[in-house]
Amino acid sequence: MPISPNQGSTGGGADVTLTGTHLANATAVLFGAKSATITANTATSVSVVAPSGAGVVDTTVSTAAGTSDPEPFYYIPPPVIVGVSPTSGPVAGGATITVTGRGLATTTSVAFGATVVTPTVVSDSQLTVVSPAHAAGVVALVVTARGGTATASVTFTVVGAPTVSGFTPLTGLPAGGTLVDITGTGLSTATGVTFGGVQAVFAALSSTRVAAIAPTHSLGAVSIVVTTTGGSVTAPGTFLYLLG
Numbered sequence: 368m369p370i371s372p373n374q375g376s377t378g379g380g381a382d383v384t385l386t387g388t389h390l391a392n393a394t395a396v397l398f399g400a401k402s403a404t405i406t407a408n409t410a411t412s413v414s415v416v417a418p419s420g421a422g423v424v425d426t427t428v429s430t431a432a433g434t435s436d437p438e439p440f441y442y443i444p445p446p447v448i449v450g451v452s453p454t455s456g457p458v459a460g461g462a463t464i465t466v467t468g469r470g471l472a473t474t475t476s477v478a479f480g481a482t483v484v485t486p487t488v489v490s491d492s493q494l495t496v497v498s499p500a501h502a503a504g505v506v507a508l509v510v511t512a513r514g515g516t517a518t519a520s521v522t523f524t525v526v527g528a529p530t531v532s533g534f535t536p537l538t539g540l541p542a543g544g545t546l547v548d549i550t551g552t553g554l555s556t557a558t559g560v561t562f563g564g565v566q567a568v569f570a571a572l573s574s575t576r577v578a579a580i581a582p583t584h585s586l587g588a589v590s591i592v593v594t595t596t597g598g599s600v601t602a603p604g605t606f607l608y609l610l611g
């Protein structure tokens with residue numbers, strides 16, 4: 368007697384259908400020792416709402432003619448979210464987010480606020496999901512699996528595109544080492560700063576400031592590009608490498 372689905376949350380509530388023959392007028396459906404609520408019944412099927420439980424239990428259907436052979440039903444605990452990385456992404460979406468935890472193997476969806484997307488399950492302890500397009504702001508990240516739902520302890524921040532209004536000083540030595548103060552907006556999630564395509568050591572000081580150490584570079588004028596989880600922006604003007 369097939370049962371579908373054959374797993375559900377320890378808290379109960381799963382809609383389960385058992386199929387077979389001579390099932391009309393079922394008097395009881397048991398999950399272990401607990402009775403399920405019958406919601407529909409025909410000669411070939413019984414639909415029920417699973418009660419709460421734990422582990423693996425025998426499921427049986429009883430009619431006036433007797434009781435069916437047992438079918439196993441597997442209770443799954445709710446998922447647990449341990450980590451989310453990164454914790455921010457652009458308003459246009461497209462960022463690959465890794466969620467780690469426990470009980471993630473049966474994950475069916477991940478919600479970013481009210482926007483629901485389908486994840487890629489890597490293992491019971493990890494899944495990846497591509498962030499959807501969303502208005503800038505802070506949203507809750509919620510994982511839904513067969514065992515229930517889990518909300519990440521950290522929120523996900525949807526970040527608008529950064530801006531750069533200027534930087535100082537405007538020049539530096541080819542050997543590098545000049546500390547450059549970059550100002551703008553939306554800079555707190557900076558992930559990279561380049562000078563003429565060369566990666567610089569940097570630190571995001573606030574949403575309006577990033578400090579970067581100009582890397583070694585040949586003589587000439589180069590563009591400074593700041594990349595954040597909200598996107599990339601080229602600073603106005605150029606930084607000039609010249610001899611001292």
